[in-house]
Amino acid sequence: MRLGGKIAVVTGAGRGIGAAIAEAFIREGAQVIIAERDETTGAETAARLGDNAFFIHTDVTDQDSVDTAIAETLARNGGIDVLVNNAGINVFHEPLATTDDEWARCMAVDLEGVWRMCRAVLPTMLDQQAGSIVNIASSHASTIIPGTFPYPVAKHGLLGLTRSLGIEYAAQGIRVNAIAPGYIETDLAVEYWNTFPDPAAERRRTYDLHPPKRIGKPEEVAMTAVFLASDEAPFINATSIAVDGGRSVLYHD
Structure with missing residues (x-):
């Protein structure tokens, strides 16, 4: 059991990549805390995963909610070995069409929410002199696609946060890394394809953008998180692993 005996908190674990990470862990x-804002999906995922999953309502935009969730986790489990910051939202606009509210909404979840969670668990990890934080970034953290502002700004910032914390606390036994998923076949992706007149054609077009002629599965991101959270990666720190089938290094005209 690669994570035997570890206590993990996974944000946004009610569906999609977060749920796949919780299941793999x-x-x-x-033992996994499903730290999810949506009470329905959070409770359903915890029930589906069984006795080693426990749902705690968590809103990463609210420091009081974060602090309460971590305090409840510590009271229940006595420690936290792994934090996976998966909660995130897509906010895509042309830059000058981005309102202050949309900018703030994106940053509150995709960047500041990660920092709130890290700030809440780091004292425990420092006391333990051990811990692994895994931040779910994105291929948008290293590439820019027009019309997706300000999402890549937040994800670039997330890489900076990952590197800064990883260097700051490495000597105290804490590793901080990121995973940068590319296009992953989640329910949200399927829902997006279904907005097109020919969903199958749009799916095929998306597949053809990638060297393997398919896109990733949530389970493939999840197993990368297992590796980074495990004792198999003790010297991997302050870096990001792309899970995108090679698309980010593909030559484009």
Whole structure:
């Protein structure tokens, strides 16, 4: 069991990549806190995953909610070995069409929410002199696609946060890394394809953008998170691993 005995908190674990990470962690022996804002999906995922999953309502935009969730986790489990910051939202606009509210909404979840969670768990990890933080970034953290502002700004910032914390606390046994997923076949992706007149054609077009002629699965991101959270990666710190089938290094005209 690669995560046997570890206590993990996974934000945004009610569906999609977060739920896949929670499931993989439990399969590998961890106890997992489903830290989710949506009470319905959070409770349903915890119930589906069984006795080693526990749902705690968590809004990463609210420091009081974050602090309460971490305090409840510590009271229940006695420690936190792994934090996966998966909660995130897509905010895509042309820059000058971005309102102050949309900018603030994106930053509050995709960047500041990650910092709130890190700030809440780091004292415990420092006391333990051990811990692994895994931040779910994006291919937008290294590439820019027009019309997706300000999402890549937040994700570039997330890489800076990952590197800064990883260097700051490395000597105290804490590793901080990121995963940068590309296009992943989540329910949200399927819902997006279904907005087109020919969903199958749009799916095929998306597949053809990638060297393997398919896109990623949530489980493939999840197993990368298992590796980074495990004792198999003790010297991997302050870096980001792309899970995108090679698209980010593909030559484009």
